[in-house]
Amino acid sequence: MYNIWHIRSVPDINMSAVMVPKKVTRKWEKLPGKNTFCCDGRVMMARQKGVFYLTLFLIIGTCSLFFAFECPYLGVHLSPAIPVFAVVLFLFVMAVLLRTSFSDPGVLPRALPDEAAFIEMEIEAAIGSVPAGQRPPPRIRNVQINNQIVKLKYCYTCKIFRPPRASHCSICDNCVDRFDHHCPWVGNCVGKRNYRYFYLFTLSLSLLTVYIFTFDIVHVVLRSLESDFVTTIKETPGTVLEVLICFFTLWSVVGLTGFHTYLITLNQTTNEDIKGSWTGKNRVQNPYSHRNVIKNCCEVLCGPAYPSVLDRRGVMTEETPAVPQEPEAKSAPPPQTTRTTAPLIPNEHTPDDTKTKLAAAPEEEEKPHLPQDTPLPPLDTSAGPRPDPQSPQ
Amino acid sequence: MIHILHRFFFPFLQTHSLQDLRQQAPVAAKVFVQRDYTSGTICQFQTKFPAALETRIDKQQFEDTIRKLNSLYAEAEKLGGRSYLEGCLACLTAYTIFLCMETHYEKVLKKIANYIQDQNDKIYAPRGLLLIDPIERGLRVVEITVFEDRSTGPGR
Numbered sequence: 212m213y214n215i216w217h218i219r220s221v222p223d224i225n226m227s228a229v230m231v232p233k234k235v236t237r238k239w240e241k242l243p244g245k246n247t248f249c250c251d252g253r254v255m256m257a258r259q260k261g262v263f264y265l266t267l268f269l270i271i272g273t274c275s276l277f278f279a280f281e282c283p284y285l286g287v288h289l290s291p292a293i294p295v296f297a298v299v300l301f302l303f304v305m306a307v308l309l310r311t312s313f314s315d316p317g318v319l320p321r322a323l324p325d326e327a328a329f330i331e332m333e334i335e336a337a338i339g340s341v342p343a344g345q346r347p348p349p350r351i352r353n354v355q356i357n358n359q360i361v362k363l364k365y366c367y368t369c370k371i372f373r374p375p376r377a378s379h380c381s382i383c384d385n386c387v388d389r390f391d392h393h394c395p396w397v398g399n400c401v402g403k404r405n406y407r408y409f410y411l412f413t414l415s416l417s418l419l420t421v422y423i424f425t426f427d428i429v430h431v432v433l434r435s436l437e438s439d440f441v442t443t444i445k446e447t448p449g450t451v452l453e454v455l456i457c458f459f460t461l462w463s464v465v466g467l468t469g470f471h472t473y474l475i476t477l478n479q480t481t482n483e484d485i486k487g488s489w490t491g492k493n494r495v496q497n498p499y500s501h502r503n504v505i506k507n508c509c510e511v512l513c514g515p516a517y518p519s520v521l522d523r524r525g526v527m528t529e530e531t532p533a534v535p536q537e538p539e540a541k542s543a544p545p546p547q548t549t550r551t552t553a554p555l556i557p558n559e560h561t562p563d564d565t566k567t568k569l570a571a572a573p574e575e576e577e578k579p580h581l582p583q584d585t586p587l588p589p590l591d592t593s594a595g596p597r598p599d600p601q602s603p604q
Numbered sequence: 605m606i607h608i609l610h611r612f613f614f615p616f617l618q619t620h621s622l623q624d625l626r627q628q629a630p631v632a633a634k635v636f637v638q639r640d641y642t643s644g645t646i647c648q649f650q651t652k653f654p655a656a657l658e659t660r661i662d663k664q665q666f667e668d669t670i671r672k673l674n675s676l677y678a679e680a681e682k683l684g685g686r687s688y689l690e691g692c693l694a695c696l697t698a699y700t701i702f703l704c705m706e707t708h709y710e711k712v713l714k715k716i717a718n719y720i721q722d723q724n725d726k727i728y729a730p731r732g733l734l735l736i737d738p739i740e741r742g743l744r745v746v747e748i749t750v751f752e753d754r755s756t757g758p759g760r
Contacts, residue, residue, distance in 0.1 A: 513691030
């Protein structure tokens with residue numbers, strides 16, 4: 212917490228000055244959207260973090276069992292490189308996981324009132340007059356990218372025309388650049404800024420899972436040669452648990468890594484793949500692909516590290532304009548929304564949605580193996596001061 | 605009045621204070637130069653000259669400013685040996701290197717901030733205009749604040 216100490220003079224006491232801490236308001240405290248911020252704005256996550264804690268627990272728990280039960284034996288009987296490599300891999304997995312979860316995925320800040328008004332003016336000028344009783348046409352801008360017509364949709368929440376490949380995440384209530392999907396396992400959206408960390412996380416986690424699974428089997432086999440199988444299990448009970456966890460994790464994580472490798476070679480996002488944006492019907496092709504697998508991989512994984520355009524740690528001054536909140540969408544959070552099953556497809560906002568947001572249940576598809584998100588337990592509120600959009604500024 | 609303030613205060617105040625001072629002058633209009641997506645998702649701005657600036661600034665000067673900004677952003681986002689090297693090195697250190705090192709993009713953003721400051725001081729402030737760094741608007745628009753023109757005679 213950054214504090215400014217300023218001197219306040221107290222005239223009726225002999226002491227001439229009293230030091231009083233003055234709290235500085237940082238911009239993250241007034242940001243709209245449903246994010247949680249920690250460490251004075253340095254850490255940014257989604258609101259629902261239960262599944263993220265589960266991910267942490269599973270990884271740390273399984274690795275701890277591996278280091279406790281298998282590593283001593285394997286380090287001595289096979290090679291000390293085995294536990295060393297396991298430690299390195301574990302640290303790498305944790306580093307990229309935390310990087311994915313804690314970083315800004317590429318959130319686009321909402322338009323300030325002047326900009327929003329300017330865009331409205333342009334739209335109205337383009338549409339002209341609409342006959343009474345008729346619905347106004349959808350707000351779409353067409354741009355030509357690499358000889359393809361790409362439609363830019365207007366976001367009614369953020370009051371901007373979304374850049375190409377950006378999408379609005381209904382869970383975090385932000386427009387995210389190069390939106391891939393919202394991942395409950397990492398507790399954050401996956402977008403332009405953290406996609407490579409997410410991919411490295413799935414890749415390294417696959418390696419770690421395969422590694423632990425393999426050496427569990429090797430360990431059980433080696434030990435069973437000395438004593439018998441039942442004694443081995445009795446001596447290292449953790450092995451059974453590890454093998455079980457690794458077995459089930461393998462299928463999902465390795466599958467996910469394969470899927471994202473496929474997407475990267477085509478320079479596509481999960482969002483575009485699900486919506487079938489570039490399936491080839493109407494002769495529409497992906498305008499962002501370099502048509503070269505290596506070039507696509509290089510761009511996605513080794514491209515420049517984009518900075519965050521969301522100024523979280525800037526100090527709010529009196530002149531800093533605040534983004535106006537939408538009162539009808541943000542009164543007491545409805546129970547359906549917080550208990551939503553983790554959708555992969557963001558709920559795109561239309562003018563009807565913003566008005567009936569409270570009543571409508573989210574209509575996203577859900578993958579069967581994703582768990583149901585529970586409402587926030589009290590533990591989560593201790594993660595840091597979370598900006599409450601309802602509180603008067 | 606703005607010219608007098610500019611000449612008197614500029615040697616003494618930090619530049620952001622100069623902008624704060626400018627904000628106290630009445631704002632006539634705000635012009636937003638939108639992004640140009642024809643080359644894809646890289647950050648480029650449209651060079652189309654906005655009608656609201658016709659009486660204030662030369663079309664060529666405006667286009668030069670925008671073109672220079674576009675080239676700086678292109679330099680920041682360039683896919684080449686340098687960005688690949690930076691990416692691989694960062695990956696090998698599990699991205700902990702970014703805790704102490706500045707990325708190439710951030711270095712170019714500083715260059716852009718200096719360029720905009722320079723342009724404001726030399727060209728735009730004398731004409732009663734103010735360029736806002738696009739990073740403060742999420743790299744979506746180049747906002748140009750048009751102050752009320754109180755000087756006698758043409759703005760040039």
